[in-house]
Amino acid sequence: MSEIPVIAQDNPGKKIIMLGNEAIARGILEAGVVVAAAYPGTPSSEIMPSLAKCVPSHPELRMEWSVNEKVAFEIAHAGSMSNVRSIAIMKHVGLNVASDSFMTACYHGVRGGLVVVSADDPSQFSSQNEQDNRYFGLHAIVPVFEPSNSQEAKDMLKYAFQFSEENNTLVLFRTTTRLNHGRADVEFGDILKLNRTPEFDWDRQRWTCVPSSTRPQRTELLLRMKKMAEGADDFPFNKLTISDEKINGKRYGFIATGIAHAHMIDSLNIHGIKDKVSILKLGLVNPLPQKLIKKLMNSVDELLVVEELEPIFEEQCKAFAYDWNLGAKVRIHGKDFLPQQGEFKPETLITQIAKFVGLDYTPPESAALDISVPPRLPQMCPACSHRSIYWIMKQYSKKHKMKFINNNDIGCYSLGLYKPLEMVDTMLCMGASIGMANGFAKIMPDNILITAFLGDSTFFHSGVAPLINAVYNRNDMLIIISDNSFTSMTGGQDNPSNGKTLTKEPGTKILIEDVVKGCGVPEENIWVHEAYDMEGLKEKFEQAANAKGVRVFIPRHMCSLQEMRIVKKNKIKLPVVKVNPDVCIGCQTCVRQFGCPAINFDYKTLKSSIDQEQCRGCKTCLYICPSNAFYVVEE
Structure with a gap:
């Protein structure tokens, strides 16, 4: 029997240093939660993997990465309806996605305790906005908890379920990036064993959202908040x-x-x-x-x-x-x-x-080192498959003198906004790439190619509905779904594209092209190709770009970060790529236009070279070099 991870041990009084997200996971475990669902989003992403470590020793846990936050909330809500403690976890903008269900479910009250974790991101470290989700508490008329440190995060999360059941209310649990990603001492408490049998009560008047049900529930919601306001002064964390x-x-x-x-x-x-x-x-x-x-x-x-x-x-x-x-x-x-x-x-x-x-205070002088550091824009990893398709798209635009309106989505490929690729024209929120392409397709002239660019996880999250809209309305657009088989930007979580579940049990792998075909895109308007095969990628992209109607191009290669973990674990030998200095003409296409971080340029010798520590042997540089200076070392 394998050793029980520290976070899963029923060892009250034990004190360890924990990440805020780990402390929240421990609080979920101590609260006797059964159902936990989430969509990964920084700064909340580590909560579910930390909790998943507890599953072997706590098999009562039912956990999943859901395809989006709305689904995650509805799973947790169903768990609460079934009289077991349940939680949905998301970043702040994820609550926007879940809000349609969230705003009405608040009327119902709870059976099993129900908590929604909203991880807000002040300063927008990894988000498109910095909205303050305390407003959701005011808007939905539900209580909002906010901890101040890791210990309190664990203890308050555990208490939130008791509070939820005592007051018949959903609880919104707000955190911020600095708490989620900070570390501090956390002392463990008891792990509750509630031993409740999940059961449904068939109370249709309560659980069906027709006006005759929700009008009286609105009255009850206001009375609940009034009662909670009267008891707010006795809240133990004030x-x-x-x-x-x-x-x-x-x-x-x-x-x-x-x-x-x-x-x-x-x-x-x-x-x-x-x-x-x-x-x-x-x-x-x-x-x-x-x-x-x-x-x-x-x-x-x-x-x-x-x-x-x-x-x-x-x-x-x-x-x-x-x-x-x-x-x-x-x-x-x-x-x-x-x-x-x-x-x-x-x-x-x-x-x-x-x-x-009114104190006399002069801030101390900065102790910054007196060194000059060149600016560095965010960039995609070496061998990132998104870079390959961006390059092909850019070359197509130059060759045919055709402008794109490239509507982008939320993911690693967002970094294509920056130099040297500069391939992102619009970016709003998850799923908006295809949605906005629908709008541009209605009004732009034929000499502008309307594209939508998104990843596999984002497609499953919120890309299917706007794709169906495009097919239904016959909007002329090219949709690029760059499939790297992971939810990469938030830490490489599994998703339907690779078929692995949160607990590493086998799920069902869902092919994007099957979904696309099921949405009504004809087979002749679907192209799938290996993202590292640049010549073939170019050929198929040309076909897709020159076609008409709704067409979908799927470049596919595993996330290079995840692939490198497999390579190292299995001691796989990668191709060694080098630059022939006698052939290199110093044009800098590789660094100033393609931008792979594994390629360096010496401004004294005016020659490129490969950083072998970063190179992952994808060989795409062999294709982009106009002088054919890159080569693979033969065994």
């Missing part, structure tokens, strides 16, 4: 500390939550004033604890609301102060001192808190 001391003749107070609270405490300690100010730490961020807030306001002259992104607490606190006739007594600040964009950096809080309380 904490109020009052100080009667003054700084420069005034009493100061702070309200904060999440990682912003942790940075705020550090800043107060640096200034030596933590015990001289009043602090309300929030764990329940919707509904707000009004009694605690009122007590804080009555204890201070100046109040700073420390919240990342939108002024949600600030605006609510100002409304409370007006209702309580405290507007003349306490001045409430927020975005007049702190930015509304990006995550809070510690140095920002240190400087702005000093300004807020």
